[in-house]
Amino acid sequence: MINTPMSGAKESVMSNFVILVGGPGLFKGCDKAHDQTWLNYIVPLQLAAQRDIYKKAKGEKVHWVVYEPPYIARWKDDSVIDASEKKQDDGFNLHSIRKKAADKILARGAKSYIDRIKQVAVKFQITYKGIKTPDEFWAYLKSFPNESISRVWYSGHASTEGLMLALTHDPKSCEAQAFQKDMLFSTSISDVKNASVASRFSSKTKRVSKFYGCYTDKFAKKWNAVFGVASAGAKQKIDFGVINRPSNIENVMKRIEQTPTSHGATGWTQF
């Protein structure tokens, strides 16, 4: 069941909980710090759905807005090992591990990573919306009726300047970067073009908009200032990998918020 916001409205949905999902970069042996697996930004959200961590209010509908280009690129890269890759060191490049991840998707009856995310969304009655540009996220928010959004979350890469919906690597230095076209800049929050988004939020909402990404505190602060809703983000780096490690914090989203990384405390802050 893949709905549009308006079809959701017809079903008397009282409020909409929108989660923007960024994507991984291609796996690069020279950058073992990022995206060894394609699943980083989806699994926490899947577990949150499975374990009722969303704590949905009655009538609250969850939407996954998935930035598709990086998932398409990653599927293409992981699912086929070409002749030149076969000559490379497998351990350094993780070809067989990535191929295994892709084969697992096919074994589950999905055709690609995106198809698998759609399967999971259907299983948990989540509305799936695929987008190709960051601006489509704003368009999606604007497509909801006034007073109908309860909260917005983000899961993915970020920098102090904004959300990085996809990642790429400098061919010379291997520095992990995002193209401008793949970024949702914090300055876009206050662009008059997006001013109407404020009216889409429920004025009665007490729910917190949360931005799961490194250095998202500035983004969250601006979100709070412009849209007038409670928002939270990290001052420092966060690590999505903590969901796979032993921890006293059972709630996986809280674990991401609170577990220190190699850079120290995450500095998770609410505005």
Add this chain to the structure above:
Amino acid sequence: MNMILPFRSFVFSTLVFLGFSQGCVAKPEPVSIEPIVKSAVSELYSPGHSKVYPNDQFLLDECVKRQDKACLESYERVKKAKNTLLSLPQKDTLDSILKLIPELCLSEDEWVANTDCYGAIRALYLFNTSAHDAQMLASIKQYPRAVKTILFNAYLEWQHNRSSSEPWVTLLSNIDIDWQRRSKESVIANFSIPKPSPLWAK
């Protein structure tokens, strides 16, 4: 026979050398700064777009404290590029950047179009006198529509560091471009709102 050929080469080389050193001293060719500028602007993309570049003083201090190699290297690369641009003759450097912008932004090379192009646009921040503004306006007015669209839709600081907003507001009020990502009103406002210097420009 085998010995004669190297000997002939030696004699020829010696004569050529003597000829040049005694009477035919060539004037040094003027060195083009364009390759230097091109290389420098390509390094200016990282701020704001990188997972490792420290975007503010707090992150730089953390970087130094941890002696984070990747972070410090990224910071140094950008600093060196900025200093290179500032060490060259300003008018010629700006002229070179203005020529590079259409070339890089319309490049068919995906990496160049998506990073080097923005590094060149970012570099405009460093040139903020009224003469620089006049130089920029003269070139930008001649850019193809597609380049103007990229230039004014880019999320970069150069718009906040102009000597006067007036000529820019006049230009933008009548400009025919595609406002893909930003509203015309917000971009026009940027030219009147100075912002503190970003770390990369300090």
